[in-house]
Amino acid sequence: MRTATAIICATALLIGVAGAQTVATPGTAAADANDPIRTLVGRLDLEQYKATIKGLTAFGDREQGTDRNRAAIDWIEARLRSYGCTNTARVIYTYFPTDPEHPSGPPIARRPDAAVGGGRYRGLRNPTGVNTDPSRQPDPQLRALNAQSSQGGTREEVYCTKIGTTHPQEMYIVGAHMDGIGLGEAANDDGSGTALVMELARVFSAPDVRTERSIRFVLWNNEETGLNGARAYVNQRAALQGKEEPVGSGQYPEPRWLGMIQHDMVLFDHGMPRADGSLSKEQRPEADVNVEFQSRSKFAAGAQELAWALVSANEAYATDYPASVGPHMTNTDSTPFMDLVPSISVRENERGREIGAGWDPHWHQPTDVYATFTDQDFRLGLNAAQTTLGGIARLSAATLHAVEK
Numbered sequence: 001m002r003t004a005t006a007i008i009c010a011t012a013l014l015i016g017v018a019g020a021q022t023v024a025t026p027g028t029a030a031a032d033a034n035d036p037i038r039t040l041v042g043r044l045d046l047e048q049y050k051a052t053i054k055g056l057t058a059f060g061d062r063e064q065g066t067d068r069n070r071a072a073i074d075w076i077e078a079r080l081r082s083y084g085c086t087n088t089a090r091v092i093y094t095y096f097p098t099d100p101e102h103p104s105g106p107p108i109a110r111r112p113d114a115a116v117g118g119g120r121y122r123g124l125r126n127p128t129g130v131n132t133d134p135s136r137q138p139d140p141q142l143r144a145l146n147a148q149s150s151q152g153g154t155r156e157e158v159y160c161t162k163i164g165t166t167h168p169q170e171m172y173i174v175g176a177h178m179d180g181i182g183l184g185e186a187a188n189d190d191g192s193g194t195a196l197v198m199e200l201a202r203v204f205s206a207p208d209v210r211t212e213r214s215i216r217f218v219l220w221n222n223e224e225t226g227l228n229g230a231r232a233y234v235n236q237r238a239a240l241q242g243k244e245e246p247v248g249s250g251q252y253p254e255p256r257w258l259g260m261i262q263h264d265m266v267l268f269d270h271g272m273p274r275a276d277g278s279l280s281k282e283q284r285p286e287a288d289v290n291v292e293f294q295s296r297s298k299f300a301a302g303a304q305e306l307a308w309a310l311v312s313a314n315e316a317y318a319t320d321y322p323a324s325v326g327p328h329m330t331n332t333d334s335t336p337f338m339d340l341v342p343s344i345s346v347r348e349n350e351r352g353r354e355i356g357a358g359w360d361p362h363w364h365q366p367t368d369v370y371a372t373f374t375d376q377d378f379r380l381g382l383n384a385a386q387t388t389l390g391g392i393a394r395l396s397a398a399t400l401h402a403v404e405k
Helices: 002-022 028-033 036-042 046-058 067-082 140-145 185-206 228-240 302-316 375-395
Strands: 089-095 155-161 167-177 213-219 256-263 288-292 323-326 345-349
Touching: 028 288, 036 302, 036 375, 046 067, 046 185, 067 155, 067 185, 089 140, 089 185, 089 228, 089 288, 140 155, 155 185, 155 228, 167 185, 167 228, 185 213, 185 228, 185 256, 185 375, 213 228, 228 288, 288 375, 302 323, 302 345, 302 375
Parallel strands: 167 213, 167 256, 256 345, 288 323
Antiparallel strands: 089 155, 155 213, 288 345
């Protein structure tokens, strides 16, 4: 593994970027003005990001196997198409939970990767769990919206693709899960990540944007039941990579995967629980965008390289919050990809070490609603979007071109 070398090289790169931002040199302003990636990042907007999250919360917690989940998928697809990402498609699979109400379904365990690579807990802990009690939701309209329980059967998830101009047979996957649980609005888990991916699809789908390599924007389903939607995608499409269809057409339904970037909860970084179990109501001043890879994966070296590429983009383009790298990626939709391609996760804290220890009290709870979060929280999510957009724009060699009228 090239861990030490990667860190040294990345550190040197970050010092150079930081210096360019703080030291006035001839031509710097002109270079910034002519940087197409800076222009693309500037097309992200806090109010539009918030509005996309708000739109998702209209479907409650979007639990898989419910009408509200299916309606949310239709809404997401319509929005993607309205952005110009019109080549939408769906992965279709079946899911049956293991509870006694559905004995005909094949057994599928929850969280099969739960023991893989999470950092050990330190400091204070709050108990974590999943709310299943409707009476804990004080909003009667939200209680009614979330009343239908999940049923096993057919599942769908939607994606669309920005097709590369010179290397359409190669692709980066940018994903988030659109389903949630807890009988709230799943605003952070994972409306925040879903809205981020949708906003990136909007920016990259503009008619004046070209990328040399393809980018796929995927909104997974069934994350909360054990990453089943992401696993279905891998099972159905991994073997199709790089195959031209039809032969000679220059079309690649499943371009070869170059990297996978997952976004799973990006709003809330208020610090460690206090001695009494309470947390600060304000975003902590040292909040950051956490970029995780899994040190035990077969592609750990490449994943770490991909993580540092996003940190470098954060240094260049994010407006408020820095990014950090952690080696404990776990329990998220990048996990099924991690032994096939460099895969990372972008989030608010390390999931195994911090979120699992209760650093986010709204995780899977009725309080995960839009009104819980402040503009400081939403701005952390916007900075995560800036980080990934800048990184993917660099990796896919994005450029701007005049549009013929």
